[in-house]
Amino acid sequence: MNATLIEQLNDEFSLQGDNNNLQFKKGKGDLPVVDIQNSCASACISLQGAHLLSWIPKDEEEVIWVSEDANFSAGKSVRGGVPICWPWFGSYDNTNNETTNNFPTHGFARTTNWQVLSTEALGNGSTRISFTTQPEEDTKAMWPPETSVQLKITIGKKLELELITHNDSATPITIGQAFHTYFNIGDITNTQLHGLDDTDYLDKADNLKRKVQHGPITIEEEVDRIYLDTTSDCVIEDKTMKRNIIIIKCGSHSTVVWNPWEEVAASMGDLGENGYTKMLCVESSNAAEDVATILPGKAHQLWVQYAVQRMC
Numbered sequence: 001m002n003a004t005l006i007e008q009l010n011d012e013f014s015l016q017g018d019n020n021n022l023q024f025k026k027g028k029g030d031l032p033v034v035d036i037q038n039s040c041a042s043a044c045i046s047l048q049g050a051h052l053l054s055w056i057p058k059d060e061e062e063v064i065w066v067s068e069d070a071n072f073s074a075g076k077s078v079r080g081g082v083p084i085c086w087p088w089f090g091s092y093d094n095t096n097n098e099t100t101n102n103f104p105t106h107g108f109a110r111t112t113n114w115q116v117l118s119t120e121a122l123g124n125g126s127t128r129i130s131f132t133t134q135p136e137e138d139t140k141a142m143w144p145p146e147t148s149v150q151l152k153i154t155i156g157k158k159l160e161l162e163l164i165t166h167n168d169s170a171t172p173i174t175i176g177q178a179f180h181t182y183f184n185i186g187d188i189t190n191t192q193l194h195g196l197d198d199t200d201y202l203d204k205a206d207n208l209k210r211k212v213q214h215g216p217i218t219i220e221e222e223v224d225r226i227y228l229d230t231t232s233d234c235v236i237e238d239k240t241m242k243r244n245i246i247i248i249k250c251g252s253h254s255t256v257v258w259n260p261w262e263e264v265a266a267s268m269g270d271l272g273e274n275g276y277t278k279m280l281c282v283e284s285s286n287a288a289e290d291v292a293t294i295l296p297g298k299a300h301q302l303w304v305q306y307a308v309q310r311m312c
Contacts, residue, residue: 003026005032006024006025006026006032009024009032009034009116010023010024012116013116013118013119013129014119015119015121015127017121019038019039019125020037020038020039020121020125020127021036021037021038022034022035022036022037022119022121022127022129023035027044027046027053027072028072029071029072029073029074031046031047031048031072031073031074032046032047032048033045033046033047033053034047034116034129036127036129036155038121038125038126038127038155038156039058039125040057040058040124040125040126040155040156040157041055041056041057041058041126041155041156041157041159042054042055042056042155043055043056043127043153043155043159045129045153046072046078046081047113047114047116047131048074048111048112048113048114049077049078049083049084049109049110049111049112049114050084050109050114050131050133050151050153051078051081051082051083051084051110052064052081052082052153052159052161053066053078053080053081054066054081055155055159055306057157057158057308058157060243060308061184061241062184063159063183063184063245063306063308064080064081064082064181064182064183064184065080065081065182065183065184065185065278065279066078066079066080066081066182067079067080067270067271067272067275067279068272068273068275069269069270069271069272069275070270070272071270075111076111077104077106077110077111078110079268079270079271080182080279081182082161082179082180082181082182083106083110083180084109084110084151084163084177084179084180085106085107085109085110085176085177085178085179085180085283085285086107086109086110086149086163086165086175086177087107087109087143087147087165087173087175087176087177088106088107088175088176088177089106089107089176089177089178089256089285089286089287090105090106090176090287091103091105092142103142106178106180107176107177108139108142108143109133109149110180112133112136112139113133114131114132114133114151115131115132115133116129116130116131117130117131117132117150118130122154122156124156125156125157126154126155126156126157127154127155127156128152128153128154128155129152129153129155130150130151130152130153131150131151131152131153132148132149132150132151133148133149133151134147134148134149135147145167145169145171145173146167146168146169147165147166147167147168147169147173148165148166148168149163149164149165149166150162150163150164150166151163151164152164157307158305158306158307159305159306159307160303160304160305160306161179161303161304162301162302162303163177163179163301163302163303164299164300164301164302165177165292165294165299165300165302166294166298166299167294167295167296167297167298167299168297169296170296171296172293172294172295172296173293173294174291174292174293174294175286175291175292175294175300176285176286176287176291176292177285177286177292177302178256178283178284178285178286178287179283179284179285179302179304180256180281180283181281181282181283181284181304181306182279182280182281183236183245183279183280183281183282184278184279185236185238185240185241185278185279185280186238186239186240186241186278187240187277187278188219188259188276188277188278188279188280189219189220189277190238190239190240191218191219191236191237191238191239191240191280192216192217192218192236192237192239193216193217193234193235193236193237193257193280193282194216194217194234194235194237195232195233195234195235195247196213196217196227196230196232196234196255196257197213197214197215197216198212198213198214199212199213199227199228199229199230199232200212200213200227200228200229201213201225201226201227201228202225202226202228202288203224203225204224204225204226205221205222205223205224205225213227216237217257219259219261219280221261222259222260222261222263222264223257223258223259223261224257224258224260225256225257225258226254226255226256226285226287226288227254227255227256227257228253228254228288228289228290229253229254229289229290230253230254230255231249231250231252231253233246233247233248233249234246234247234255234282235247236280236282239311242310242311243308243309243310243311244308244309244310244311245306245307245308245309246306246307246308246309247282247284247304247305247306248304248305248307249284249302249303249304249305250301250302250303250304251286251292251300251301251302251303252284252285252286252290252302252304253286253290254285254286254287254288254289254290255282255283255284255285256281256282256283256285256287257280257281257282257283258280258281258283259276259279259280259281260276261276262276284302284304286300286302
């Protein structure tokens with residue numbers, strides 16, 4: 001890692017104060033990260049992928065799960081956190097109607113280096129950091145349209161992420177995307193997800209059969225589903241940690257729910273011992289039938305907010 005880069009980032013963007021502190025430093029695998037400590041919460045974000053690795057509201061436990069066996073190295077995706085899936089979700093051909101096996105699943109934004117645009121200490125005690133990226137020479141073969149992306153992350157009592165895609169080309173573009181958030185939970189067998197009752201979904205674990213959800217989602221086997229035509233709030237009811245995680249979104253009409261369960265987790269190699277029992281992915285997305293078409297000169301915004309509510 002280039003120590004000069006860390007110095008330059010701190011010179012231009014660091015925040016120093018008792019109630020709002022933001023510093024760039026060397027993280028795991030020598031990847032540069034930004035460490036945020038304010039009166040409301042703490043957080044850690046990797047500049048590779050603008051990948052949120054931690055968010056701990058004041059007087060709370062960790063909300064974001066990262067595998068104990070996660071690989072922190074240049075150009076490799078990290079298992080856990082909040083990977084940014086862009087400009088397609090899943091396989092490339094799901095969005096672009098063509099088959100290209102050597103293109104990375106979920107796009108390339110989660111493994112590219114993002115640039116810091118600005119940092120700001122907000123009046124309510126929160127901290128906001130903004131990033132940008134755009135296709136470079138090694139990714140233009142996969143994504144030739146002139147496109148730029150901004151990501152705004154607000155760290156506070158609540159966590160907000162906003163992904164803004166600008167179409168700078170002369171023709172419409174179609175994107176798939178997601179905040180592939182891994183939530184830290186006490187025990188997957190003692191957890192329910194509310195908010196998707198009576199919603200159609202595609203069951204990827206059962207050959208993409210279309211089914212209907214009845215009641216809250218419980219995890220007792222591999223779950224890999226794309227819930228369709230839904231804008232509703234979701235709530236993770238974690239009875240073990242005695243808290244609810246509230247998920248609010250905008251700019252998304254699909255929600256992905258994923259837990260690999262024991263057999264698939266064992267084959268992955270980076271989920272950690274029994275890691276599947278401690279995580280649940282609830283992903284605010286534009287996936288499957290919900291891809292977003294952006295006209296020339298226009299932009300699309302995908303926004304989420306997470307909050308923790310203690311059970312009585």
